[in-house]
Amino acid sequence: MSHDQASYLELLARGAAAEAYDRPLLLARASGAGPDELAALDQAKQLALRVRAELEGRRRREAELSALFETAHDLAGLRDLDAVLRAIVQRARSLLGTEVAYLSLNDPSAGDTYMRVTEGSVSARFQQLRLGMGEGLGGLVAQTARPYVTDSYFDDARFEHTRAIDTAVSDEGLVAILGVPLMLGSQVIGVLFAADRRARVFEREQVALLASFAAHAAVAIDTANLLAETRSALAELERANQIIRDHSGVIERASEVHDRLTEVVLRGGGVHDVAAALSEVLDGTVEFTDEDLEVTGADGRAIRHGDDWVAAVSAGGELLGALMLRGHRDLDPVDQRTLERAAMVTSLLLLARRSAHEAEQRVRGELLDDLLDAADRDPRLLRERAARLHADLDVPHVVLAARIDAPGTDCPGRDAGARGSDAAAATAQRETADRQRLWSAASHLAATRSGLSAARDGGAVLLLPLGPRDSASDLARQTARQLGGTLRELVTVGASSPVAAPAGDPGPIAGAYEQARRCLDALRLLGRSGQGAAAQDLGFLGLLLADPGDIDGFVQRTMGEVVDYDRKRGTDLVRTLDAYFASGMSPARTKEDLHVHVNTVAQRLERIGRLLGPDWQSPGRALEIQLALRLHAMSASVAR
8 A cells, every 4th residue: 555545544534524535646646656656545535535525424423423422311211391391492404514403293172283493593574483283384294194295385385385484494595395294193283493594405315314303203102191191180080089988998909000000100090091090990891992992971970781890081071981891790889980980090091181281371371360369379379389480489479561553552541432343343353363472472572581571451460580780670661672682573661660579478479460560551651651660660650550541631731821932932931830849839949950940930930820820839739741842841851
């Protein structure tokens, strides 16, 4: 082996780029090597490149297998479904080298599909996208249960394009998209995607790799559902145990039944494991069957069927199967009740997976509703519920009230005028959609800030922790800006004063919410829609303006003649009036503040008296005038 040929081994050893393999051959040509030597070098180069390609392929497969192993390890210790799904999407994006990866799940109750996890996405519209079944590339994947890939999304006519989907994809800037189905048995429950913002071709190995990750994601979802079913079944078993304990004469046997079924559920057993455990307890053969169900009825009662006993497994009138105890002509009431209770537990095991996702969505809002509506909740239970949501209710929090102020929305206290029935229906529909969008955005914000959120009073209410360097005003402004940016609407946010520790004393939460609502109403009355402020920012005005009122009308009625006089003649009566009250109604101090002669102050006050009437300095009139001055000044600052 020549020195030049050996250099290829050195290139392989240090993992050099493919371009570096041309160098030995070029150097040999430059040094005048003969044709035989050049041919040998070229052969060595081609062999080295094949070895390099094989090594690269093995490294890539090793990385893929490592990622799949890590994903399987995550599933084995599954605690948080969202964390596992995020890890799967992140690994898919990294190994396929795409700019974006995301996962959507079907929502059978709504009849559509929605984004569950995104990685690399920058568009809020894309992250909140919901689309009908059969729409877009994902719809094609779901319909056919096969992977689909497009190297140019907007030029591909194989799937149905809709305005909502195309707008979201355009916002995200996606061009090439690969989608593979998430399968549970023969059912498609969602789609896993990898996408780039440039045209590219996905290789067959990349499609297979993404399909492997999709299989792991489906297992994760199924496992999480089973865990939730186990918890529900266990709760039902606890209730069954209480009923069985009431039969004091058979307490030991009832306890044995409970222990055996609980053990089955806790170790992840299914309906057939329940039947096997029940067979030992009842000293017979118990089987689960979904055949010949017409003999059992659907009320869950154990009835005799020849020499056997049958208990229907049902829920909500839907017959799911039956537990059959064979070879026992006679059963005492306790054993009948045991068979019936086992049938109920079996139905819970079968049905719990259907409600797991809905329960997870409701729990955050339910906790905040309890804090607002039930001040006497047990602090220990509140802390436990909050901990499951990664929220710490023992630190200071702020209550925020948020509302969308879309163009044309009336502020409180203003007459909207007469509307036709069609226009009113369209307005109501738009407001309902706005409330849903606001609640969705507020829920996402609360989850990212370790807080809580709920829909209330036509808007959203949030309970967010207050950082050591934050104030309620800062939090209100940040929330208005973030929600407004997400929704691309004007979102007005009013904040309460800080609440020290909601878990220890939830009583102040309801009052804080009312304070936040009053602050929100005050901001809207002052024409400051789309802004955020806390109650202390408005002082006593926040309390006075919480009720519907006509600001312009109040100012005009109280001191409109003075304002009009200044506007028409270019005088400075309003400023003089403000300085007069600020100086404690002292003409001498007023002239110093205005830098004019005291006679000028006297002349202006005389003119003001003629415009406002002789009692303008009485305590009642003076208070109204000072309030009108403040409102006039604040409205003028907003106008500027």
